[in-house]
Amino acid sequence: FFHWVNNLPCSRCGGQTEPKSDYLLPTDDELRWNASQVENHYCKQCQFCNRFPRYSNPEKLLETRCGRCGEWANCFTLCCRAVGFEARYIWDYTDHVWTEVYSSSQKRWLHCDPCENVCDKPLLYETGWGKKLSYIIAFSKDEVVDVTWRYSCKHEEVLSRRTVLSEATLRETINALNR
Structure with a gap:
């Protein structure tokens, strides 16, 4: 497509x-x-x-x-929403984007990357691609959420790279966006 x-x-x-x-x-x-x-x-x-x-x-x-990942994720998120799925756009500070789709049966968000044709492989970027993750933010019609931790198994390393702003400022900013 x-x-x-x-x-x-x-x-x-x-x-x-x-x-x-x-x-x-x-x-x-x-x-x-x-x-x-x-x-x-x-x-x-x-x-x-x-x-x-x-x-x-x-x-x-x-x-x-x-296009590339941005265009693909943008349209995939739209298509998921159009057919009735709750979906959100995921932005990775280290230059990638994808989609998460909410599974009612599993009662959780599933990682879905239309560029890679994979679903529910959240460690793909860190363990498969070798990315040095820092900030991964989810944007839905209802809220903004820091979802970094579900995409990493190296939390201490990730935390050491989160230097753009303090954790408190990040939380405050996300909370302000969600008001």
Whole structure:
């Protein structure tokens, strides 16, 4: 259903492109569809700059059906909600996102990563990918929750990396968002 994008094919000549480190300014239309940034994919064959807007609007994403973990998780969360599941978007400070779906029968949230095609494998990132986790936050229609600890078996190591703000400030911020 979704197409993973690393390098875009050139829209002018069909050649291979390379993403450049610079970002392009979003057009008015891209801004209308909540493009957070626009990647510049350069074609060496025809010297054309191909735009890859990183949309966050699910309606637009269902049209384009391409992206990376952010786009995939965004649409997967939407689709889960559309068919009646309670679902929330999970943001990992170390650069990944996925979905959690609430299981009424198990009375708990299940980790679901549409990019990896896995369900209920919360230690995947730390033990499988070797990620050095620090902050993992869940966003639902009702609340914001720090869910870091369910994704780690190395709690002391994780705690030592949580240096962006104090634990008290994190709790206060989350509590303020939930008011």
